[in-house]
Amino acid sequence: MNDQPKTQGFELLTFRVADQEYSLDIMSVREIRGWTRTTPMPHAPEFMRGVINLRGTVLPVMDLARRLNLPTRETSDRNVIIVVKINGTLTGLLVDAVSDIVAMTEDDLQPPPELSSDPHMSVVRALTVIDDRMIRVLDLSAVVPATADEAA
Amino acid sequence: MNDTNDPMAEIRASFFIECEELLEALQDGLQQMDDGSDDPETINIVFRAVHSIKGGAGAFGLEDLVRFAHRYETVLDEVRSGKLTADAEAMKVFFQAADHLSDLVRMCRDGQDIDPNGGDNLIAALNAFLGDTEEEEVTAEDFQPLGVMTLDLPDLDAPATPPEYEILFKPGQELFTTGNEPQTLLRNLAALGTAQVRCDRGDLPDLSSLAPETPYFSWNITLQAEVMEDEIREVFEFVDGLCELTITRLDDDTESPSALPDLPAVAEEPEPEPTPAAASVELAPEPAPPKPVAKPESSSDAAPPAKAAGPKSVVRVDLERIERLVNLVGELVINQAMLAQSLDQAGLSPHSDAMNGLEEFQRLTRDIQDSVMMIRAQPVKSLFQRMSRIVREASAAVKKDVRLITEGEATEVDKTVIERLADPLTHMIRNAVDHGLESTADRKEAGKETTGHVRLSAAHRSGRVIIEVSDDGGGINRDKVLGIAKSKGLVPQDASLTDGEIDNLLFLPGFSTASQVSDLSGRGVGMDVVKTSIQQLGGRIAITSERGKGTTFSISLPLTLAVLDGMVVNVAGETLVLPLNVVEETLSLGPEDVQMLRPGHNVVRVRGGFVPLYDLGIMLGYRGARDTLAGAIVLLISLEDGTRAALVIDGIQDQRQVVIKGLDDSFYRAPGIAAATILGDGQIALILDPADIIAAAGPMRHAELARPERKAVNE
Amino acid sequence: MSLTVLAVDDSRTMRDMIRMCLVPAGFDVHLAEDGVDGIEVLDGLDPDAIITDINMPRMDGFGFIDAVRSQEEHRATPILVLTTESAPELKQRARNAGATGWIVKPFDPQKLVKALTMVTG
Numbered sequence: 001m002n003d004q005p006k007t008q009g010f011e012l013l014t015f016r017v018a019d020q021e022y023s024l025d026i027m028s029v030r031e032i033r034g035w036t037r038t039t040p041m042p043h044a045p046e047f048m049r050g051v052i053n054l055r056g057t058v059l060p061v062m063d064l065a066r067r068l069n070l071p072t073r074e075t076s077d078r079n080v081i082i083v084v085k086i087n088g089t090l091t092g093l094l095v096d097a098v099s100d101i102v103a104m105t106e107d108d109l110q111p112p113p114e115l116s117s118d119p120h121m122s123v124v125r126a127l128t129v130i131d132d133r134m135i136r137v138l139d140l141s142a143v144v145p146a147t148a149d150e151a152a
Numbered sequence: 153m154n155d156t157n158d159p160m161a162e163i164r165a166s167f168f169i170e171c172e173e174l175l176e177a178l179q180d181g182l183q184q185m186d187d188g189s190d191d192p193e194t195i196n197i198v199f200r201a202v203h204s205i206k207g208g209a210g211a212f213g214l215e216d217l218v219r220f221a222h223r224y225e226t227v228l229d230e231v232r233s234g235k236l237t238a239d240a241e242a243m244k245v246f247f248q249a250a251d252h253l254s255d256l257v258r259m260c261r262d263g264q265d266i267d268p269n270g271g272d273n274l275i276a277a278l279n280a281f282l283g284d285t286e287e288e289e290v291t292a293e294d295f296q297p298l299g300v301m302t303l304d305l306p307d308l309d310a311p312a313t314p315p316e317y318e319i320l321f322k323p324g325q326e327l328f329t330t331g332n333e334p335q336t337l338l339r340n341l342a343a344l345g346t347a348q349v350r351c352d353r354g355d356l357p358d359l360s361s362l363a364p365e366t367p368y369f370s371w372n373i374t375l376q377a378e379v380m381e382d383e384i385r386e387v388f389e390f391v392d393g394l395c396e397l398t399i400t401r402l403d404d405d406t407e408s409p410s411a412l413p414d415l416p417a418v419a420e421e422p423e424p425e426p427t428p429a430a431a432s433v434e435l436a437p438e439p440a441p442p443k444p445v446a447k448p449e450s451s452s453d454a455a456p457p458a459k460a461a462g463p464k465s466v467v468r469v470d471l472e473r474i475e476r477l478v479n480l481v482g483e484l485v486i487n488q489a490m491l492a493q494s495l496d497q498a499g500l501s502p503h504s505d506a507m508n509g510l511e512e513f514q515r516l517t518r519d520i521q522d523s524v525m526m527i528r529a530q531p532v533k534s535l536f537q538r539m540s541r542i543v544r545e546a547s548a549a550v551k552k553d554v555r556l557i558t559e560g561e562a563t564e565v566d567k568t569v570i571e572r573l574a575d576p577l578t579h580m581i582r583n584a585v586d587h588g589l590e591s592t593a594d595r596k597e598a599g600k601e602t603t604g605h606v607r608l609s610a611a612h613r614s615g616r617v618i619i620e621v622s623d624d625g626g627g628i629n630r631d632k633v634l635g636i637a638k639s640k641g642l643v644p645q646d647a648s649l650t651d652g653e654i655d656n657l658l659f660l661p662g663f664s665t666a667s668q669v670s671d672l673s674g675r676g677v678g679m680d681v682v683k684t685s686i687q688q689l690g691g692r693i694a695i696t697s698e699r700g701k702g703t704t705f706s707i708s709l710p711l712t713l714a715v716l717d718g719m720v721v722n723v724a725g726e727t728l729v730l731p732l733n734v735v736e737e738t739l740s741l742g743p744e745d746v747q748m749l750r751p752g753h754n755v756v757r758v759r760g761g762f763v764p765l766y767d768l769g770i771m772l773g774y775r776g777a778r779d780t781l782a783g784a785i786v787l788l789i790s791l792e793d794g795t796r797a798a799l800v801i802d803g804i805q806d807q808r809q810v811v812i813k814g815l816d817d818s819f820y821r822a823p824g825i826a827a828a829t830i831l832g833d834g835q836i837a838l839i840l841d842p843a844d845i846i847a848a849a850g851p852m853r854h855a856e857l858a859r860p861e862r863k864a865v866n867e
Numbered sequence: 868m869s870l871t872v873l874a875v876d877d878s879r880t881m882r883d884m885i886r887m888c889l890v891p892a893g894f895d896v897h898l899a900e901d902g903v904d905g906i907e908v909l910d911g912l913d914p915d916a917i918i919t920d921i922n923m924p925r926m927d928g929f930g931f932i933d934a935v936r937s938q939e940e941h942r943a944t945p946i947l948v949l950t951t952e953s954a955p956e957l958k959q960r961a962r963n964a965g966a967t968g969w970i971v972k973p974f975d976p977q978k979l980v981k982a983l984t985m986v987t988g
Contacts, residue, residue, distance in 0.1 A: 037835065058814070058828045200922050207881060331965065393962075
């Protein structure tokens with residue numbers, strides 16, 4: 001019914017992973033919750049941190065630093081899990097901390113540098129600058145593998 | 153367009169659900185007729201079931217279904233009206249027709265192609281009951297699919313002035329007794345175009361001799377409308393034969409004035425005189441046989457609100473809502489356990505109010521859980537009915553005379569369990585008919601009744617459902633079974649087994665006792681598959697047999713699949729749950745119990761036999777090998793396919809029921825893990841799938857050796 | 868003003884169809900699942916028209932029409948019979964029982980609404 005007649009305005013949730021700033025379209029974020037111990041899944045890929053109890057459902061949690069091939073540190077109570085919904089399922093993303101919510105338009109975004117040697121750039125959809133800080137906008141569908149085959 | 157759901161699709165889905173109920177009623181009714189019931193309502197029920205299926209099928213344009221149902225219904229109608237006697241031969245055809253009808257319904261539901269000649273034999277058999285009556289292949293055309301209708305497009309070459317008709321309409325006496333109303337007819341007529349209505353009151357007698365509800369008026373209508381004569385006739389469809397009606401087209405090709413000037417134009421106003429009904433108000437009720445037609449408003453003032461439902465009140469609920477409720481109750485159980493744990497840690501006195509309250513809370517929680525589980529429960533009746541069909545087909549195929557006796561049809565079991573029980577039960581029933589029962593000749597020779605009996609029963613026993621399939625056949629020929637097992641190398645040549653052990657050989661993969669492979673049971677599908685299916689449902693299967701008397705298979709199932717009887721264990725600091733039904737016993741390993749076959753492959757000695765030993769900690773990648781296996785705790789498990797294994801764990805916590813939580817495996821499916829559950833402390837524990845673990849054992853180990861970096865990666 | 872209709876049919880599918888056809892057309896639809904139920908629902912209701920099936924448990928359509936017609940206030944209420952056959956005998960039988968008209972199954976919304984307007988005006 002209500003097709004968005006708006007301009008290209010949207011909001012990004014920005015957060016830190018291994019001292020770098022990343023962001024996600026806030027529409028895909030369901031909630032943010034504190035770190036709890038995960039139950040490890042046998043033989044899971046490294047970035048698959050395990051599962052936690054999210055109000056009675058079993059939520060898989062992905063270690064975003066590992067997924068992006070960034071250096072990892074000890075997880076502590078200060079870590080947070082961003083719960084995102086993609087392809088109809090919920091996934092938790094383990095990050096260092098959330099920073100801010102910023103309003104954007106498509107014009108504020110720049111495409112990521114072509115042929116970057118950095119392998120994790122393939123999951124970066126765009127770049128933007130806020131207060132002289134470069135923020136990477138993640139392509140969630142590339143971050144969360146769609147099928148078990150891809151993960152294996 | 154405010155609703156995204158297609159109402160037709162919904163009704164279609166609901167139609168097929170209703171069909172299932174009707175087919176069940178049909179089966180029931182036929183069974184009662186077969187058992188000799190002469191209650192006339194029984195045949196009515198049978199007839200109505202087929203009739204309703206036909207009606208709905210017509211609405212959705214399911215022509216094959218309509219055609220067959222119509223023929224079936226026609227024959228049933230003969231029985232209903234007493235023109236045809238439902239003898240044994242007829243009943244046989246009726247049962248087959250019911251089976252075919254049910255096939256057609258399912259094929260229509262699943263959108264499968266229907267062989268147009270598939271039911272020809274049955275139609276011929278049904279026709280035979282109808283005697284010489286000429287084949288009337290009427291039905292299909294009578295049933296136009298919904299939504300297909302011909303539109304009357306305006307004729308582009310139509311003349312500028314619409315055609316004009318003169319209509320003479322004189323109602324007959326019956327027109328009123330059927331609830332028709334001239335005014336309504338005239339109004340509908342006027343809606344077609346421009347109408348000039350003239351009322352002829354010539355027949356109206358004076359008041360004293362006026363009979364109420366007798367039509368005295370006739371009407372002369374001039375209609376100018378862009379319609380065909382047929383459309384005018386359509387207006388009078390319901391009163392056809394209840395009135396005098398002549399329709400004449402006035403303007404054939406000559407132009408005629410649009411209205412007849414010599415007629416007093418009453419226009420669209422109906423006759424001003426009171427209708428007979430109203431007239432009668434002032435009338436002395438002299439002849440007055442029928443009372444006035446007028447609707448007395450007064451009668452509705454004290455009216456009670458309309459009752460909504462019929463006698464049995466059943467609520468249809470979306471299964472998803474029930475799943476949600478089941479999940480919530482699962483939450484409640486977990487929360488209750490968590491609360492109990494924290495109250496316990498708070499060191500409260502067991503006699504304190506809080507602890508007493510908790511006890512009451514626990515009791516209520518259990519009651520709620522039981523009640524909710526019962527919502528998903530369904531009687532096994534529908535399942536058993538399907539089995540009676542299997543018996544009919546199977547016995548016909550092997551030319552044995554078999555009667556199925558069912559008991560405990562009202563026993564309720566979780567819906568999912570019922571669905572997943574159909575295949576194993578079908579197989580067992582076929583086996584009983586094919587292998588369990590002797591041939592008719594053999595039965596005669598043994599001095600038994602020639603009709604073999606297969607008994608199918610269900611009952612609740614101590615929190616589980618017991619389903620038994622038994623036959624009164626020859627029993628298991630143990631010498632033969634043992635011989636086959638030896639010849640196939642399933643047991644050592646010199647093995648000496650107890651009767652029970654021999655019987656259980658039937659569950660070994662690939663075992664088949666029929667010396668000739670019949671086309672019924674087929675090759676390669678044995679009782680091992682049945683056992684696997686039952687175990688997957690968290691059930692057990694047992695066999696007992698007596699030579700010459702028969703064989704009984706007994707299945708024991710949990711009441712629901714939402715809860716699992718589990719053994720809670722520790723491995724490398726993680727809590728894991730194993731299904732209790734696979735655990736045979738727990739052992740503590742002594743120094744001499746373990747023997748190495750080759751590096752990384754150990755076996756454990758259990759009562760003279762050797763069982764492969766697997767360390768769960770290694771297999772799940774949670775830790776490396778233990779320094780020594782001596783003193784380790786081992787679970788001896790028996791798998792569905794009969795193989796056994798010993799699993800090394802670090803400790804046993806508990807045996808208890810756990811609520812099963814599905815794992816979202818959309819981007820990672822862990823090998824060996826079936827599901828998860830939430831523990832009292834809110835942590836998630838994984839539920840193991842032992843068969844999967846063992847199946848993956850070989851390659852898993854190699855993978856483990858090939859990926860030593862895992863240990864470094866973890867933590 | 869919306870018209871009130873009572874529909875009596877033992878098939879849930881048919882009841883659903885009737886409701887689906889009539890509610891969007893602005894009818895106030897009341898449903899009953901057989902003749903006995905129909906009489907109960909009718910109590911306190913003043914429908915502008917009644918639709919009924921013939922083959923029903925407990926009380927069939929003929930019995931139902933008979934019972935409705937014997938009620939003073941529903942003597943003239945239009946009654947439409949749902950029938951799968953368009954056979955003339957069936958129409959005659961329905962008419963003898965006091966039915967106003969008939970609807971041959973399967974029906975579509977237009978057909979149903981049309982039949983209703985034919986008897987309610």
